[in-house]
Amino acid sequence: MTPSKDEKKHQLFLGLFIHSVKLGELKYFHNTAVFVDRSGNIVAIEPQCDLKKAEEVVFPKLGWKGGDVVVTAAEEGQFFFPGFIDTHVHAPQYPNVGIFGKSTLLDWLNTYTFPMEASLSSLPKAHRVYTRCIRRTLAHGTTTAAYYATIHVPSTNLLADLCLSMGQRAFIGRICMDNLGPDYYVDESADQSLKLTQESIEHIKAIDPSYALISPILTPRFAPACSVDAMTRLGALHRETGLPVQTHISENVNEVQLVRDMFPDCEHYAGVYDTYGLLTKKTILAHAIHLSNDEADLIACRGAKIAHCPCSNSALTSGEAYVRWLLNKRIALGLGTDMSGGYSPSILEAARQAALVSNHRAMPAGKWADLPAEERERAKLSVEEVLHLATRGGAEVVGLGDKIGGFEVGMQWDAQLIGLGVVDETVDEEDVGDHGNVDVFGWEKWDERVAKWLFNGDDRNVKKVWVRGRLVHERVR
């Protein structure tokens, strides 16, 4: 995608805007105008406003002139939606999506994951894989991603460069793993872990000094893969720099047991991270399936966030995270594709599976069969709730709750234009292009259209994508 020549102009967006105002409540702004300045900030929102009113009433207030403004109007049936936020994704594993057989976490790492990640020491291969991964996720409406890269600094830096040039907002983590990795793919020492991490931070500082689009993120792979020394020093670096942290927690029962065996002095898995200063309000914990109540309370107390990855958890037979329980503890929670534990590049698919997996928690024949039906029922996540997690929830998880995830004055324009297919027998489909599998017959209410989009939508419905006001993806047909 070539940067638009218009990107330094003010922008006006007209039509229907849908966003989540709070967990479980989508709001629909019909016939609305959103004004985005040259820096990509939303500076005004005007209800019941068409182009004429925008030009006559709002432009003068903003000091804008008509010719300087790029206008994008949603067509009938289209709507603007906040960009999706992928709170947990391994870019180097992208080529392995769908390839996991019947493996579970620990054998999956050794069979599929470490060999692929190790091979990304090759910069040409990394270029090919990362370019494709970013292009795909952008095409699915992912405007922000919290990426794990590999242990290699050059290809990690390349991932940062590519996100910057392709315009995807990203957190880029060089993976720290100086323990238990295979011989061919492991940091030599805690010293090296820290040194290489620092190099990757310096690179990002050089290409995006204010971290406006790209931020480093400290990335101890997971407790079993890090020495006590490495974790201690990463904890210190976290405290000193204020950079965010991402890692895994309690994904798989064998992993949980491994942590128990390796850290007998810590009360539990969350306690390990807490001991080393890695459990703070800037920590993103992926999975969090098999947490004890004490662990969840500690996470809540520390203000750490959770990346829920239902596609991955079902694919690797990891378990069913109890999202409602975590939300009730007021833990911030977003969605992650977790490619390639997760099989899909799409956060819409993650949202869909989050709803379905929450239903599995509510099934009468499950572990929770003895609970009263009403309590089981409460586990279920609605369409509105999972779309909240995909946007506002994710924004909070990556520490950008005040900047992205919704349409509000003062926020940045990270958005997608969604178009659904209309069943019209009078139109030749070959003329109108491929709008995917969402079929709108015309009688559906808007909440029903959104439900249809959640359950059958794909990248064909994502017509345009913007990050900080810049058009970063557009479907040709």
Next chain:
Amino acid sequence: MTPSKDEKKHQLFLGLFIHSVKLGELKYFHNTAVFVDRSGNIVAIEPQCDLKKAEEVVFPKLGWKGGDVVVTAAEEGQFFFPGFIDTHVHAPQYPNVGIFGKSTLLDWLNTYTFPMEASLSSLPKAHRVYTRCIRRTLAHGTTTAAYYATIHVPSTNLLADLCLSMGQRAFIGRICMDNLGPDYYVDESADQSLKLTQESIEHIKAIDPSYALISPILTPRFAPACSVDAMTRLGALHRETGLPVQTHISENVNEVQLVRDMFPDCEHYAGVYDTYGLLTKKTILAHAIHLSNDEADLIACRGAKIAHCPCSNSALTSGEAYVRWLLNKRIALGLGTDMSGGYSPSILEAARQAALVSNHRAMPAGKWADLPAEERERAKLSVEEVLHLATRGGAEVVGLGDKIGGFEVGMQWDAQLIGLGVVDETVDEEDVGDHGNVDVFGWEKWDERVAKWLFNGDDRNVKKVWVRGRLVHERVR
């Protein structure tokens, strides 16, 4: 789709063919030629055969002349796969896909399903809905579908007409429900149920006398919706005509309880159908989630078949069917989309969800936590297994195991041509068209490509579809 002018010619297919030979084993025929005669039958399969060898060696044996043969060659990276078989789908519910909220079976029926089905008494509406449903399912590679229509004869007959003209192999069932339905949508009496069923059978007999493409199927909605009189007489009709039967069983725990209350003299749900002569080797039972061991044994003993509908079962919080257990009892089992309990028109999606739901059965924290890990693990269905269920398994369920579901001499050419996307940075994507989300980097083995297709494939990968040799769907780009 206009019928191809070539449909009455012999056909030669060249390239890679993949099909399931038995549960869990896909076979790959590279550089192979498949010869299909004018009637759509596979008359020869020749390994290591290109066009030249086909013309020189095989055509003479078959008495074919070159000019009379239409040749379709799979491109590099494409493959032929048997058409998918949807063993359980409600065509009139198609407009409701994705719309179910947090409902479960019994309230879902009243809130969403009965009103929609009732509205299809309108023939123009039925025409619009059914055309779209057939077009969509064909586009996803569904060559055979076991359809539930509505209680209305004219629109049921229209569904049969449309399947015939659009070329989809189909079982068409007018729904019998003379009990418990809402006032606005119910058969007046058992007499009427039988009379209208007969009318629909007569219509199909008139348009496709040998049931070569379209067959009637007796369709008591489910036990609670049918009077004893209706079920008794449908059982007799089944015995007299030999027509297949389709119905629902044990989808939801409240439904199971309802059946227990309504039929106190029957031992269990399966026993109800058995009592009325509706549990035979020509019966397709949808769902079968909460069966007792005795019930499953009775189903196995009677040779009845099961349509597993994982998308629906997760969406309506119905439960997790224990597929491995049913397969071990040697019950024939296929996949159903169960639109619109299921949210997707795609059997590939059903196969994907069948794999994921089987993983949920295997999760350590579930109901089955006390089982030994090895036994839980056995619940998991592999890529090869779910693709078997989508093709051969489905064929057996609809009673066409000797005709469709694989590539064998004597079978009919119900097939799809699958193409995956290739990651090639030297090619302008706008030139090569949209090949969907499956990204092949080139180093993947064929079983890995198939896994990628299962987990990220969609209708964009379905390039062409044939039923009985007739080209019934082709992607323009």
